[in-house]
Amino acid sequence: MTPFERNGPRGCELPVLITPSLTGESLLDALARLRDQIEAHLLVVGGVLLRGFSVPTVDAFREFAAGFGHPLLSYEFGSTPRSEVGGGVYTSTEYPAHQHIPLHNEQAYTREWPMKIWFHCVTAAPSGGATPIADSRAILRRMPAPIRSRFESGLVYVRNYGDLDLPWQKVFNTDSRAAVEAFCLRSDIRWEWTIEGGLRTRQLVQGLAAHPRSGERVWFNQAHLFHASNLQAEVRESLEELYGVENLPRNVVYADGTSIPDGVLEEIRAVLAEETVSFAWQQGDVLMLDNMLVAHAREPYQGPRKVVVAMAEPHNNLSGF
Template sequence: MAASSSTTGNLLPFQPFSLPASNQRTLGEPHAPGTVIPLALQLSPERAAGHDATSSLDAVVTTIKQLADRGDLDAALRRHGTLLFRGLPIQKADDFSRFAHAFGYKPHEIIGIVVDRPLLAKNVAPANESALTTTIGSHNESPQVPHAPAYIFFYAHRVPEKGGETPIGSSLEIFNKVNQEVPEFIQELAEKGVKQTTIYKPNAQYKGGSTLKQAFGKLINDEDSDEVKRQKIEDQIRRYNRPAEYTSWQWNEDGGITLEHILPAIRTQPGTGIPGFFTSLAAQYAQKKRTPDAERLRTVRDTTYGDGSAIPERYLDVLLRVTEETRVLHKWQRGDVLVYDNRIAQHGREPWEGKQEDRQVFASLWDGELPGAYGTAAFAQVVPALPDIQV
């Protein structure tokens, strides 16, 4: 990804480098031969030697903008799914924000957030604040709602001595392998979709969780009546822009709300039409296998087929095994930035030893072209969210 000197002047060239096998692997079909995940990039050591610009965030941002304008970064993400940038002069949330904004994407608005993400810098928030002992299995970001980001950026501000790795895997490769083993599972997902049921309560249900107001109540004022508050929450839900048979809700006695979506668990890559999973099914199933129900069933309920019937465990066993066999675990170094194309790549989080604050990873979410539908079912169509309501 080196820039031509005739067109870029003093712009900084990024060069690929290799990671340990546990952290980087060659992808199988449908990826092109020799495609690795993640593509690891660093500034050219030769260029860095004695070159003051390599320590300048301004120079890095200028270079990223140039590469983005040429389409180089989009092309790399379409092929590899995930990029690692190492050795950048990023020291804080504001630096990370500048780097992420240089890609030129549109900031993603989370409608119906289930975790607490306080703003640290422009379009930057903590990635996840759940307990350090919690394993977060491989998943695409926001599969439980219709409006999901296209890109996710992660920046390692602090890293633990042991553990805390971030899984990386290809949704396209997982789909291809599962389809070879249990094509009937793929057929059922295409025909029925999945039902995602999420319960939002007035108060956070666990450490790092969101409240109902954080999820849908950003336009609520303290002086609003209960009726007006409910109306504003429902107006935000309607921004998902979906028919009532695919997105519905009911109010609960405690003042919370239960929200149901019938969604596609398979979507297609923009530009290629290649199908891939877009789901947290494997992560939820793994959590179910290792965690008692009383601790597990807090915010997100078990996922079923769209008609409410249970997904056979023999299918979920295959999906979980393939997901774990094809992933790598990114061992963070301080200052690392991972960029995911969320439409075709999955991420997660491993537990770590030490203290909660030993691992601080910041996230930045961005929109892009919508993925396509797999199959002809109406629920499979991915539609843009409606603009925010003006008050």
């Protein structure tokens, strides 16, 4: 009996399920014998669920993630609120429990992102709270050709930091304007300080991308999250009336600056929904994803839930796309 459910019509291949050879086997103890197997599965399928292993502490999870040979990354230029647990391990996105977080590849709205991402279920919610996933290659294959063609040229993400979004101090992990400007220069981000003391950034990034190891093309962006159509209709109308489109907390346009029609985003969201695979968390689970090959989400939940996250192996696209 498979624990996974696919919204679409095809049989489930994602994620690969790995269980212990002995009851109570420590995940850390299993790392040496499983590392190569996990890496191979990641490159082919994109995701591995390690279930039934002993993961007694967050420190043990941290050591497991670090055991793949890359320092764990800090959460810089983030788009959602989260807190550091320690040593490169963070809480999952701290949105209210009733909110659905759509599918996305971590930091696909930038030109630099982690290749690997781990999720560890410390406490499974009694109701809901799954972390659905989807194959970014399959998403690209199913995406209508006209959309693929427009996204091939890239996208421009616009962010206004402050009262309506995360403050720039939290996003850039600094109170120094000079440090922010230095980061933007390194990352090819255009910035401007507003009269009110806020910050607006614009960055041209990829809509599609090629995996650095396999060369496979993937759907790799967060247009459906940043686009104004992601707001509730009444909220969007109110914000546009009060602040204007240019001052929305987030938005995304085509590379040439033209608006992306709402209908395009509706088609994109439909494809994402069709490719979604979902499973219920069990306490102690560790889900490891190739961040380019597999997108992730979060379902609403009730009751206590604690999932922590680690990221590693930075990859950048600063030279262009």
